[in-house]
Amino acid sequence: MNRFLEVVRRDLRLALRQGSDSVMVVTFFVLTVVLFPFGIGPEANVLERVSAGVLMVTALLASMLSLDRLFQADYEDGSLELLVLTPAPLGMVVAAKMLAHWLTTGLPLMVAAPVLAVLLHMHEDGFLTLLAAMALGTPVLSLVGGIGAALVLGARRGGVLLSLLILPLYVPVLIFGVGAIDAAVQGMSAKPHLLILSAMLAAALVLAPWASAAALRQALE
Amino acid sequence: MVRAMSDSTFSAKNLACVRGGRVVFAGLGFSLATGGALVLLGPNGSGKSSLLRVLAGLLKPAHGLLAWDGQPVAEDPEAHAARTHYLGHHDAVKPVLSVAENLRFWAHLHDPHAERAGRAVDAALSRFGLARLASIPGKMLSAGQKRRTNLARLLAAPSPLWLLDEPTTALDKASIKVLEDVLAEHRAAGGMVVLSTHADIHMPGAAELHLDRFSVAEEFDEPAALAGGSEVAR
Numbered sequence: 001m002n003r004f005l006e007v008v009r010r011d012l013r014l015a016l017r018q019g020s021d022s023v024m025v026v027t028f029f030v031l032t033v034v035l036f037p038f039g040i041g042p043e044a045n046v047l048e049r050v051s052a053g054v055l056m057v058t059a060l061l062a063s064m065l066s067l068d069r070l071f072q073a074d075y076e077d078g079s080l081e082l083l084v085l086t087p088a089p090l091g092m093v094v095a096a097k098m099l100a101h102w103l104t105t106g107l108p109l110m111v112a113a114p115v116l117a118v119l120l121h122m123h124e125d126g127f128l129t130l131l132a133a134m135a136l137g138t139p140v141l142s143l144v145g146g147i148g149a150a151l152v153l154g155a156r157r158g159g160v161l162l163s164l165l166i167l168p169l170y171v172p173v174l175i176f177g178v179g180a181i182d183a184a185v186q187g188m189s190a191k192p193h194l195l196i197l198s199a200m201l202a203a204a205l206v207l208a209p210w211a212s213a214a215a216l217r218q219a220l221e
Numbered sequence: 222m223v224r225a226m227s228d229s230t231f232s233a234k235n236l237a238c239v240r241g242g243r244v245v246f247a248g249l250g251f252s253l254a255t256g257g258a259l260v261l262l263g264p265n266g267s268g269k270s271s272l273l274r275v276l277a278g279l280l281k282p283a284h285g286l287l288a289w290d291g292q293p294v295a296e297d298p299e300a301h302a303a304r305t306h307y308l309g310h311h312d313a314v315k316p317v318l319s320v321a322e323n324l325r326f327w328a329h330l331h332d333p334h335a336e337r338a339g340r341a342v343d344a345a346l347s348r349f350g351l352a353r354l355a356s357i358p359g360k361m362l363s364a365g366q367k368r369r370t371n372l373a374r375l376l377a378a379p380s381p382l383w384l385l386d387e388p389t390t391a392l393d394k395a396s397i398k399v400l401e402d403v404l405a406e407h408r409a410a411g412g413m414v415v416l417s418t419h420a421d422i423h424m425p426g427a428a429e430l431h432l433d434r435f436s437v438a439e440e441f442d443e444p445a446a447l448a449g450g451s452e453v454a455r
Contacts, residue, residue, distance in 0.1 A: 002333040010326050017317035078311025086330045087303030
């Protein structure tokens with residue numbers, strides 16, 4: 001457990017000192033969402049109709065922006081070899097890195113989302129559900145994205161390859177995230193959607209660190 | 222050194238390594254006892270780095286067995302990681318963390334006992350002449366200083382087995398002398414060292430392993446070469 005926290009602390013410190021990643025992700029999120037009213041016109045009812053989808057899709061793209069750095073920097077400077085060789089299960093080290101990634105990208109996205117929801121005239125009944133869907137969905141993005149990041153390690157143009165690999169896997173999160181918000185806005189219960197999102201998170205929590213660890217070992221061979 | 226290490230042996234039997242479809246070496250074996258040292262020699266591409274990666278557990282050998290005290294290493298990779306320090310081509314120094322922070326992270330990861338690790342980090346820094354640089358961020362360091370930071374990792378958390386891939390790269394003469402002293406103390410305390418080098422490094426009583434003797438002629442097909450064991454030669 002100490003080692004887990006040590007890795008989280010180190011990655012947070014690195015992200016904080018380098019600064020650019022978190023800021024870039026949130027800026028991308030805000031700018032892209034702000035583009036939509038320009039693109040589809042300022043009519044409140046149109047914006048309200050698409051708000052849930054726009055927010056979820058954009059958040060998903062934004063969280064992917066920083067994914068290729070998740071292991072790449074450590075891979076390039078040799079830290080990854082040493083992380084693999086620490087006397088702790090590699091899955092635990094990987095989970096710590098994913099948690100740090102979520103704290104520096106998913107969490108800021110979650111904080112920014114309600115503000116942008118106001119901008120898109122989302123019905124206020126959807127706000128809480130939006131937060132809940134983001135809270136359950138963004139960790140899945142970091143976890144599943146981590147598998148992709150580990151798989152494309154060392155590949156040229158890994159960033160593009162990563163998008164091709166990972167975007168299809170994000171579809172369920174998108175469907176149930178948007179479904180939850182739409183249900184809430186229409187006065188129905190969002191609970192089933194949120195429960196399925198929770199199930200995805202639970203599955204990803206168990207499987208993703210293990211799968212990425214296997215991919216990382218492969219990358220270092 | 223920090224503590225005396227108990228009697229152990231680290232041995233390899235009939236190791237073979239295949240990289241990119243080519244047999245790099247085959248039929249390689251050695252045995253290392255407490256306080257022992259092994260110097261890997263051979264031209265570029267003869268498999269020194271590959272062998273060290275195999276010994277560290279980063280690479281799976283295509284054939285053969287690695288054992289610690291008779292127990293196969295592959296059965297418990299975490300225990301092997303706990304007793305091993307691997308030093309590769311890259312220095313693993315984060316540009317935005319200070320020298321002390323870099324070192325402390327690796328020390329804590331290796332030895333979760335925070336206070337003991339903290340003291341060992343300070344000692345390791347001064348040993349390699351880095352005490353003055355402790356608060357300097359990694360990006361300001363020269364190649365030699367980065368290498369020394371990486372070497373200080375060996376002392377910051379104790380481990381009996383050191384696997385060093387050309388540790389003298391970028392080091393000046395004075396630092397090589399320090400490294401030689403550190404290696405001698407490590408061995409005196411019961412540690413083991415396997416290192417590859419092209420430079421002259423003074424290691425009294427170290428065994429030498431010439432990797433070109435274990436290379437396999439190209440015309441051998443792979444299974445035959447692997448089965449051939451130690452008799453395979455050019």
